[in-house]
Amino acid sequence: MKAPRSITRIQEIRDAIRVEQARARRTGSPASSWFTSSAGRSSLPRRIMSAVRSLPFLGRAARWAYGLYRAPGRIRDLLTLIRLGDDEAKRARAEREELGASLNRDLDSRHRLLQDEIQRLRGTSTEVAEGLAGLRRSLEDHGAGVGELGDRLLAVTDRAADLGRSLGALQVEVAGMRQPLATVQAEQNEERRREKVVAAVYPRLESHFRGPRALVRERQSIYLPYVREAVPTKNGLPVLDLGCGRGEWLELLVENGFAARGLEQNQEFVRECRGRGLRVEEGEAGLLLADLQAGSVGAVTAFHLLEHLPFAAWLGLLQETVRVLAPGGVAIFETPNPANILVSSGDFFLDPTHHRPIPSLLLCYVAKSVGLARCRVLELHPRREDPQAAAGSKESLLERHLLGPQDYAVVAWKD
Known part of the structure; x- marks a missing residue:
C-alpha cells in the first residue's frame, strides 16, 4: 500500500535535519538555516565574509563568530521545522487512524459477508446431504424394484414360453380347422345366395297371396283410431312400421296426417315405397330399432x-x-291366427319364410312381460262372412276353428 503524502513529507524533513546536523559537526559551526533564502541577502557582506574566511587564523574565528551570529535564526528555523514536523505527524496519525477505521469497517463488512456466505454454504451442504440421503434411499428402493422386476421378467419369460407352446398347439388345431372353416364359409356364401334368390322372388309371392293393395288398405284402416288415441302421436311423434312391405299402412298414415317411417329389409319393397314418396329405411328391424333414442x-x-x-x-x-x-304410445302386432286349423295346417305355409305361428295367448303374455299394458286381442278376417249362415243356430266350435278368424292383432299400450 502507498504511504500518505504527509508521512512522506515528515520523513523528508527528518532526513534534512539529520543532514544539517552532520554538516554542522564536520565544520564545527551551528547548522545553517534550511528555510532561509539567499535571494534576500546583500552581495557585499557575502564578499566581505568570503575575504575574511580566506585568512588562515582569522577566517576560522570569523566563521565561528558568523555562525554564532546566524544561530538564532537557524534555531528559529529548526523550531519551525520541528513544529511543522509535529503538525505533519499529527496529520499523519489522524490519517492513519482514519485509514485504520476505514480498514476496520471494511474488514467488519467483509467478515459479515463471509459469515453470511458460510451460513448459506452450511444450509446448502445440509440440503445436499439430505438430497444425497434421499438419492441413496431411492437407489436402495430402485435396487429392490430391479430385483422384483427381474423376478417378474423371469415369470413373464416362463409365461411367454408357455404361451408359445400353447400357440403352437393352437396353430396345429387351426390348421386342422381350416378345412371345416372353408366348408362353413362355403355354406354361408350359399346361404346368402339363396337369401338373394328368395328376396328376389318374395315380393311377387307376397303380392299373390296377400291380395291387392286396396284390400290391404281397407283391412288396416281399422287401426287408425288406436293411433289417433295415442297421446305421443298427437304431439307429433312418428309412427314406426316394422317390415312395412309394399307400404299400404304408411300411405294410410300419411293421408291421415301422421308422421310415418318404415323399416324394410327387402330391397325391392324399399324401392317401391320410396318411389311412392314414403320414408323407408333399409335394414333389419331389430338393428334399426336399437339405433333409435328411448321414448322417440x-x-x-x-x-x-x-x-x-x-x-x-x-x-x-x-x-x-x-x-x-314414448309414455302413452301404442304397439300393434298382427299375425296369422293358429287357432284357425286351416291357417295353422295349410295357409301358414304358403309363405316359405314363415318360422312358426304364434298363439294369441303367448303374444299377449310376452307383451305384458316386457312392459306393455292393456293388451287387447282383435280377431280379424273370418273365413265365412255370410251372416245368414250363422243366424239360424249358435256357431259350433268346429266351425269356429275351421271358418273363424284367419288373423288376429294384439293392441297394447305403454303407460
Missing part, C-alpha cells in the same frame, strides 16, 4: 312380421319397442 316414437306397428322370426328375435323386438315408445 309415438306408435310401433308390425303386420305379419313376428311369425318370420324365431322366439328370441321377436322377444327382443318387443323389448326394443317398449324402449323406443
Whole structure:
C-alpha cells in the first residue's frame, strides 16, 4: 500500500535535519538555516565574509563568530521545522487512524459477508446431504424394484414360453380347422345366395297371396283410431312400421296426417315405397330399432312380421319397442291366427319364410312381460262372412276353428 503524502513529507524533513546536523559537526559551526533564502541577502557582506574566511587564523574565528551570529535564526528555523514536523505527524496519525477505521469497517463488512456466505454454504451442504440421503434411499428402493422386476421378467419369460407352446398347439388345431372353416364359409356364401334368390322372388309371392293393395288398405284402416288415441302421436311423434312391405299402412298414415317411417329389409319393397314418396329405411328391424333414442316414437306397428322370426328375435323386438315408445304410445302386432286349423295346417305355409305361428295367448303374455299394458286381442278376417249362415243356430266350435278368424292383432299400450 502507498504511504500518505504527509508521512512522506515528515520523513523528508527528518532526513534534512539529520543532514544539517552532520554538516554542522564536520565544520564545527551551528547548522545553517534550511528555510532561509539567499535571494534576500546583500552581495557585499557575502564578499566581505568570503575575504575574511580566506585568512588562515582569522577566517576560522570569523566563521565561528558568523555562525554564532546566524544561530538564532537557524534555531528559529529548526523550531519551525520541528513544529511543522509535529503538525505533519499529527496529520499523519489522524490519517492513519482514519485509514485504520476505514480498514476496520471494511474488514467488519467483509467478515459479515463471509459469515453470511458460510451460513448459506452450511444450509446448502445440509440440503445436499439430505438430497444425497434421499438419492441413496431411492437407489436402495430402485435396487429392490430391479430385483422384483427381474423376478417378474423371469415369470413373464416362463409365461411367454408357455404361451408359445400353447400357440403352437393352437396353430396345429387351426390348421386342422381350416378345412371345416372353408366348408362353413362355403355354406354361408350359399346361404346368402339363396337369401338373394328368395328376396328376389318374395315380393311377387307376397303380392299373390296377400291380395291387392286396396284390400290391404281397407283391412288396416281399422287401426287408425288406436293411433289417433295415442297421446305421443298427437304431439307429433312418428309412427314406426316394422317390415312395412309394399307400404299400404304408411300411405294410410300419411293421408291421415301422421308422421310415418318404415323399416324394410327387402330391397325391392324399399324401392317401391320410396318411389311412392314414403320414408323407408333399409335394414333389419331389430338393428334399426336399437339405433333409435328411448321414448322417440309415438306408435310401433308390425303386420305379419313376428311369425318370420324365431322366439328370441321377436322377444327382443318387443323389448326394443317398449324402449323406443314414448309414455302413452301404442304397439300393434298382427299375425296369422293358429287357432284357425286351416291357417295353422295349410295357409301358414304358403309363405316359405314363415318360422312358426304364434298363439294369441303367448303374444299377449310376452307383451305384458316386457312392459306393455292393456293388451287387447282383435280377431280379424273370418273365413265365412255370410251372416245368414250363422243366424239360424249358435256357431259350433268346429266351425269356429275351421271358418273363424284367419288373423288376429294384439293392441297394447305403454303407460
